[in-house]
């Protein structure tokens with residue numbers, strides 16, 4: 108349900124038409140989360156029905172009117188409340204990898220260990236990419252979103268790090284369990 | 290640059306023998322930033338010590354720029370080390386009675402150069418690591434991150450062919466660590482060859498290549514260079 112709040116957040120700064128809204132979304136969080144126009148317009152529809160957003164028509168030469176969206180007072184209250192509330196539910200473990208682990212052949216640990224190894228390599232490569240992005244951000248002094256983007260890159264790094272640590276932990280436990288049997 | 294050929298290291302402990310490293314063949318190229326990862330006891334520090342001439346292999350060979358680091362006298366190793374290898378440790382290893390500038394200049398002072406001749410370069414290096422204002426401070430007047438910067442400047446004083454770092458941020462918080470990695474990365478961008486041992490994937494990700502060790506032998510060699518995306 109955060110698309111709703113992302114849109115409210117962007118409109119809280121400036122009234123925008125749909126196209127600009129998508130551009131604003133892409134510029135702030137697009138690196139981590141991509142939305143299509145369909146999702147933006149259907150969310151805007153719902154926000155208008157709930158009275159959180161309203162629109163004005165702007166006439167254009169030789170083209171149909173265009174809608175300029177703005178946030179309402181109720182919209183601002185809702186956004187402020189949402190911004191200050193912590194997230195009740197922690198991240199769900201719905202990763203495809205967990206499902207693979209559950210259905211892995213328990214009598215063939217070599218395959219599980221090989222999968223863990225491959226997964227770790229992938230995570231490391233991903234972290235390397237994020238790190239390079241982060242270093243590049245240091246040189247974008249004029250980019251007003253550099254800090255938030257860096258913080259988002261950081262959360263990606265922390266999550267990947269946690270995953271690697273957990274995978275290493277799995278590796279050690281699986282090996283220890285094997286050692287016990289032999 | 291650095292080349293290991295079937296290098297191994299055995300330690301004797303009483304009657305027991307520990308094979309800390311086995312059959313390591315590895316080439317580190319000039320300009321590379323190599324991260325070495327692996328669980329505790331997998332031989333990371335032992336490997337770095339062989340590369341830095343702090344220890345000799347019991348099997349195989351180690352070369353630095355074509356010069357053997359194995360089978361030479363302690364004196365020869367000490368000279369090679371002081372002139373061609375920069376070493377950064379987890380616990381900084383600064384001398385408490387010396388100022389930052391004196392600590393940085395120490396390797397050259399040990400080589401017999403007078404401090405007056407060493408000081409300008411020591412201060413320039415301190416400026417490069419962001420400590421222009423701290424040249425006269427003693428280690429107990431510096432934060433952990435600042436001490437590690439001094440240690441990095443000291444490691445660079447002799448223009449080493451390679452900078453070796455063993456868990457350089459093992460004692461620092463995550464933001465301070467990041468600043469140290471960014472410093473290492475910028476040195477690497479200026480051409481400095483770096484080998485860093487770490488068990489922290491966030492640290493390893495600054496490298497352009499990651500080698501993982503398992504039970505004393507390389508398990509994976511992941512090249513992530515600047516070219517791939």
Ligand SMILES: Nc1ncnc2c1ncn2[C@@H]1O[C@H](COP(=O)(O)OP(=O)(O)OP(=O)(O)O)[C@@H](O)[C@H]1O
Nearest residue numbers: 300302307309328329330331332333334335336488
């Ligand atoms: N001087 C020594 N004498 C005897 N055994 C040693 C010596 N140095 C290292 N070892 C042994 O060699 C193995 C590898 O040690 P090493 O210090 O290289 O591991 P490491 O990967 O650096 O571990 P950590 O992440 O804990 O620093 C260990 O089993 C260790 O006990």
Ligand SMILES: [Mg+2]
Nearest residue numbers: 333334335455
């Ligand atoms: Mg070690």
